[in-house]
Amino acid sequence: MSDDAVFEEINEAKTNLDGIYDQPDPREYFRKLKPLRYGIPDAAKPIFQRLISHLRRRRSETVHVLDLGCSYGVNAALLKHDLSMPELYEHWGQEKFTEATPDEVVEYDRRYFGTLPEAEDIEVIGLDQAEQAVEFAEEVGLIDEGLAVNLETEQLPGPVKENLAQVDLITSTGCVGYVTEKTFERLLPAVTDGNPPWLANFVLRMFPFEPISEMLKKRGYATEKLEGHTFVQRNFTSEEERKQVLQQLHEQGIDPAGEEAEGHLLAEFYLSRPIRDSVATPIGQLALA
Numbered sequence: 331m332s333d334d335a336v337f338e339e340i341n342e343a344k345t346n347l348d349g350i351y352d353q354p355d356p357r358e359y360f361r362k363l364k365p366l367r368y369g370i371p372d373a374a375k376p377i378f379q380r381l382i383s384h385l386r387r388r389r390s391e392t393v394h395v396l397d398l399g400c401s402y403g404v405n406a407a408l409l410k411h412d413l414s415m416p417e418l419y420e421h422w423g424q425e426k427f428t429e430a431t432p433d434e435v436v437e438y439d440r441r442y443f444g445t446l447p448e449a450e451d452i453e454v455i456g457l458d459q460a461e462q463a464v465e466f467a468e469e470v471g472l473i474d475e476g477l478a479v480n481l482e483t484e485q486l487p488g489p490v491k492e493n494l495a496q497v498d499l500i501t502s503t504g505c506v507g508y509v510t511e512k513t514f515e516r517l518l519p520a521v522t523d524g525n526p527p528w529l530a531n532f533v534l535r536m537f538p539f540e541p542i543s544e545m546l547k548k549r550g551y552a553t554e555k556l557e558g559h560t561f562v563q564r565n566f567t568s569e570e571e572r573k574q575v576l577q578q579l580h581e582q583g584i585d586p587a588g589e590e591a592e593g594h595l596l597a598e599f600y601l602s603r604p605i606r607d608s609v610a611t612p613i614g615q616l617a618l619a
């Protein structure tokens with residue numbers, strides 16, 4: 331079976347949430363995900379923060395982040411403004427937004443995020459295939475530049491390549507699985523045109539990361555998994571989803587006992603760095619300091 335087909339089959343075990351990914355504003359995304367306690371951006375935040383601090387010491391003042399599968403700018407909101415997922419659920423679930431038009435939400439959020447202090451000196455390029463989500467994130471200022479592109483099916487547009495050369499860190503939560511090694515392969519020449527960035531991916535246990543790490547290896551990267559740690563992504567949507575996911579895990583020889591069997595989808599953390607960087611500082615020292 332091709333890697334594409336493998337990823338497609340694994341995706342079928344999960345409930346399809348595509349309908350909430352590309353709306354003019356994030357209300358529906360947060361309304362649907364709240365009862366599922368979608369929280370992987372919160373779990374990832376302290377690790378991303380440590381990596382950013384580390385890179386800041388070694389590189390420039392402003393750390394340039396590319397958030398893959400940025401959606402409405404969720405990771406950017408957490409990192410730039412030191413917000414949490416519960417705060418975002420509350421913000422986009424506000425009573426006053428119930429009857430608001432998307433334009434009114436954008437207008438309000440532009441002022442709201444525009445006046446929040448910036449806790450972290452970062453610039454975020456957000457990449458997602460969801461055009462409206464990227465447009466929202468860019469309009470309200472959560473991301474500094476948006477790339478609405480699907481690198482599974484298209485090439486990177488030529489004009490954006492220059493800005494990608496300064497990327498220090500690529501982050502993703504909840505995205506690998508939708509994207510495969512194809513996306514990374516198409517992204518890599520542009521982002522490695524300067525100082526090669528680090529890649530920090532939170533990946534559901536049922537998606538194999540090997541096709542991506544193998545591709546990266548050919549380009550001088552070493553990938554480490556943070557052993558002994560799992561991160562809750564969200565609760566299962568239904569008993570049916572639970573059964574299907576547990577079945578998928580069993581088929582892949584992954585034991586869900588005491589893990590997914592407790593009721594949630596779990597992710598692991600993979601850090602990919604140019605080989606010389608990974609030799610210098612082990613993953614545990616960076617991610618768990």
Ligand SMILES: C[S@@+](CC[C@H](N)C(=O)[O-])C[C@H]1O[C@@H](n2cnc3c(N)ncnc32)[C@H](O)[C@@H]1O
Pocket residue numbers: 351352370371398399400401402404405457458459460463479480481482502503504505508509513
């Ligand atoms: C589960 S959401 C995660 C969003 C955000 N990172 C978060 O954690 O809240 C998955 C995201 O992947 C995006 N996505 C799906 N397929 C994609 C592709 N081929 N290229 C880029 N983004 C994609 C979706 O549009 C969606 O925004």
